[in-house]
Amino acid sequence: MQTQYDVIIAGGGMVGSTLACLLGKSGKRVAVLEGHEPSAFAPTDPYDLRVSAISRASQRALAEAGVWEGVAARRASPYESMRVWDATGDGEICFDAADLGEPDLGHIVENRVVQLALLDAIRASDAIDLYCPEKIAGFTLEEPQVTVTLQSGKTLTAGLLVGADGAQSKVRQLAGISLETHDYGQKGLVCVVQTQHPHQFTAWQRFMPSGPLAFLPLGDGSCSIVWTLPADRADALLLLSDAEFCRELTQALDKRLGEVIAVGERAAFSLRGRHAEPYIQERLALVGDAAHTIHPLAGQGVNLGIKDAVELAQQIRQAQGDIGSLKVLRAYERARRGDNVLTQKAMEGFRLLFGNTLMPWKILRNSGLTIVNRMGFLKYEMAKRAMGI
Numbered sequence: 001m002q003t004q005y006d007v008i009i010a011g012g013g014m015v016g017s018t019l020a021c022l023l024g025k026s027g028k029r030v031a032v033l034e035g036h037e038p039s040a041f042a043p044t045d046p047y048d049l050r051v052s053a054i055s056r057a058s059q060r061a062l063a064e065a066g067v068w069e070g071v072a073a074r075r076a077s078p079y080e081s082m083r084v085w086d087a088t089g090d091g092e093i094c095f096d097a098a099d100l101g102e103p104d105l106g107h108i109v110e111n112r113v114v115q116l117a118l119l120d121a122i123r124a125s126d127a128i129d130l131y132c133p134e135k136i137a138g139f140t141l142e143e144p145q146v147t148v149t150l151q152s153g154k155t156l157t158a159g160l161l162v163g164a165d166g167a168q169s170k171v172r173q174l175a176g177i178s179l180e181t182h183d184y185g186q187k188g189l190v191c192v193v194q195t196q197h198p199h200q201f202t203a204w205q206r207f208m209p210s211g212p213l214a215f216l217p218l219g220d221g222s223c224s225i226v227w228t229l230p231a232d233r234a235d236a237l238l239l240l241s242d243a244e245f246c247r248e249l250t251q252a253l254d255k256r257l258g259e260v261i262a263v264g265e266r267a268a269f270s271l272r273g274r275h276a277e278p279y280i281q282e283r284l285a286l287v288g289d290a291a292h293t294i295h296p297l298a299g300q301g302v303n304l305g306i307k308d309a310v311e312l313a314q315q316i317r318q319a320q321g322d323i324g325s326l327k328v329l330r331a332y333e334r335a336r337r338g339d340n341v342l343t344q345k346a347m348e349g350f351r352l353l354f355g356n357t358l359m360p361w362k363i364l365r366n367s368g369l370t371i372v373n374r375m376g377f378l379k380y381e382m383a384k385r386a387m388g389i
């Protein structure tokens, strides 16, 4: 392996690896540092706890990166409809792919499956070197390059260092970039469940004052759930027996899919909104969760990160001259910050609107859902925006 690259990417998760593949395809020399090799996939494996609703825009980016086939060949579960309703009234909104002339609204995919397909493509590329397991230990600027020291003691140089190393980004910390954080005081409880009635390839989401509950359809008929709750309630639910938990979950989904009849391993993640300020420095850029994390209620986190990767790859491709210059990196930040902030604020607004138990707010959200559901044009503009089409 060489030690001189165009771009070094710390973090080979879904976002960093997408960026690497896009850059590799445009002829850039790329090094990817990834701390952990994900476990191998077999079609008989039970579904993982960590899944993402991959939008059509992300699917397109993964296809452009040459990996969507590798994702679909492992397993990806399309969902054709979405039903969202309010627990405190009769407001409900339904989206159907058929009404948009589309085969589906998106896919539910295990995070590990996306990452494995990307790492396969990285290993097959002559333009990209994968250092795994390996982590960044430090970096120094020696114009016109950045020199990166790895935990193994090796040093690599490049015109640009990208931090794609997740919410606890080491790159962000080393760069001294400040972070605005907001602790939601909530946890996202995740598990895979079997239900009495079929999921109908529909994503079901019920908004309760304590937080939303989503049932996401999987290919074998089971559902992956994300249940947002106050942290202490989530911890208490983790301690229940399977039978007690299934009873609670059945009630929480309002029996829309009948009884919850079986549940696998359960886990809960603390939910925190974060936003880096700025995303860039000379020869350094942050993408994905390293730059921002949002509430998972609309499943947009990795979709925003993949949009960051697409935009940064495009700015690098178009750059005339120095790809690590502030001129190029500012164009990336200008293009992405607005969308990321807007989405983060919108999720925060939904969370507050649906968490409010006062009567005027109940009336507002229930009549709002009902009215928007009847307004075909507005409803489908919203759906298209979420899908990225």
Ligand SMILES: Cc1cc2nc3c(=O)[nH]c(=O)nc-3n(C[C@H](O)[C@H](O)[C@H](O)COP(=O)(O)OP(=O)(O)OC[C@H]3O[C@@H](n4cnc5c(N)ncnc54)[C@H](O)[C@@H]3O)c2cc1C
Residues within 6 Å of the ligand: 010, 011, 012, 013, 014, 015, 016, 033, 034, 035, 036, 051, 052, 053, 054, 111, 134, 135, 136, 164, 165, 166, 167, 169, 170, 171, 188, 189, 190, 226, 269, 287, 288, 289, 290, 296, 298, 299, 300, 301, 302, 303, 304, 305
């Ligand atoms: C409960 C829950 C449900 C969610 N559901 C959805 C959803 O439905 N749809 C959606 O779009 N998003 C969802 N998200 C958000 C989504 O999971 C994240 O936005 C996404 O995983 C971020 O990807 P990333 O590649 O930026 O970061 P990560 O997935 O965190 O990847 C970072 C990578 O960097 C590596 N790494 C870390 N430190 C170092 C280092 N120092 N050196 C080298 N490598 C390092 C890690 O091993 C990892 O592979 C959800 C989040 C939660 C908590």
